[in-house]
Amino acid sequence: MTERPRVVIAGGTVIDAAGERAADVAVGRDGMIAAVEQGLASAAGGRDRVLDARGCVVAPGLVDLHTHLRQPGGEQAETVESGSRAAVLGGFCAVVAMPNTDPAIDCAAVVREVQELGRAALCRVEVAGAITVDRAGERLAPLGEMAALGVRLFTDDGAGVQDAAVMRRALEYATDLGVRLAQHCEIDSLAAGGHMHEGEWSSRLGIPGICAEAEEIMVMRDVALSRLTGAPVHFQHLSTAGSVAIVEAARRSGVAVTAEVAPHHFTLTDECCASYDARFKVNPPLRPREDVAAVRAALVRGSLDAIATDHAPHTSDAKDRPFEEAPPGMLGLETALALALTELKLPPAEVLALLSWQPAAIAGIDDTHGGPVEAGRPANLCVFDPAAHWTPDDSGGASRSRNTPYAGRRLRGRVRHTLVAGEPVVIDGEAQR
Ligand code: DOR
DSSP states (O other), X not given: OOSOOSEEXXXXXXXXXXXXXXXXXXXXXXSBEEEEETTHHHHOOTTSEEEEOTTOEEEEOEEEEEEOOOTTTOTTTOOHHHHXXXXXXXXXXXXXXXXXXXXXXXXXXXXXXXXXXXXXXXXXXXXXBOSBGGGOSSSBOOHHHHHHTTOOEEOXXXXXXXXXXXXXXXXXXXXXXXXXXXXXXXXXXXXXXXXXXXXXXXXXXXXXXXXXXXXXXXXXXXXXXXXXXXXXXXXXXXXXXXXXXXXXXHHHTTOOEEEEEOTHHHHOOGGGGGGOOGGGOOSSOOOOHHHHHHHHHHHHHTOSOXXXXXXXXXXXXXXXXXXXTSOOOBOOTTTHHHHHHHHHOOXXXXXXXXIIIHHHHHHTOTTXXXXXXXXXXXXXXXXXXXXXXXXXXXXXXXXXXXXXXXXXXXXXXXXEEEEETTEEEEETTEEOO
């Protein structure tokens, strides 16, 4: 190391895809990792900032494949800035912003607008483009012009592409462009009018339900379309035992599908809706215990690729409405890592695979994100204490919204420092701007 470092992360355990070792991490003024070895902190001069990482894991920053930042059009609920602050407080160095904004991110002009906002954000903001114009499922959006601006992931999230021929054509274009399509799996005609999972609890509560098959039939269809076109499909927020089984079988037969699960689908059940509290309303809906167990088991087996937050801020005005009138969605960025550490009982490296390097590869940003933690790589790093306990409150944290279902739930694992491109944006749990 020739130059004086900007920051030294001292006394932690470095964990990346290559393994685990005790080491300090020096970060240079160019935003790159300068050295990873023991004893850097004691060599650091007085002007170097030393971040205490004793008892902590020093990992590649987390990458969220599924974040609603609500800009443009939904600024009362979230902005790119407020969402990115929640992201870094949750250990995320990069998020993929969903295109169900107003207007939708379905052309070069809106992509540019969100990219511009992203440049001032606390973390990297990757923009997902819509597959169809206005996410209406009818005409293909100009995927090529968005891909030319660097968009690598396309989805109509908030809705699935209903027409199989439109999805097939989109997959063929995606192959030519070298981009990936992601699907929100939901057959509208089956889900119409539903507000929670269709089952025992929806009957008891008298709330119209959405059957598991509304999701599973589209997963099945898109496995077939992936096989037909040879194009990869990424499945968003899978929530049922059936979906997981379909994906596992498809992968065994060599179909190029990947899948993510949201934290609420391995931590909450449809029984939560008995409170009639719309903070438990989400889409896909919370499922029964057996589905939650199946999703969890698949994560533990390593047969799914990512945990993605589906961070979906909504104003209190919207969420305080009666269950059937409130919009679906819950906050997720600041609690995802702790929920995974608390509930999955996996070693930290396996949790990090699901939250960092595997999603980085799916987002196509593994050249700069997801590690490895070694000299010469960009310093996108998350430092967390895997043993620290904390309890989220109902303030919603840094989000402009407060719709967390986890207020009062005791969690284990807390983010201490986050560095984005070498800048310490969170120090000792406090955002620095
Ligand atoms: O619960 C959800 N909320 N599911 C979605 O697919 C969309 C999201 C939102 O944008 O609020």
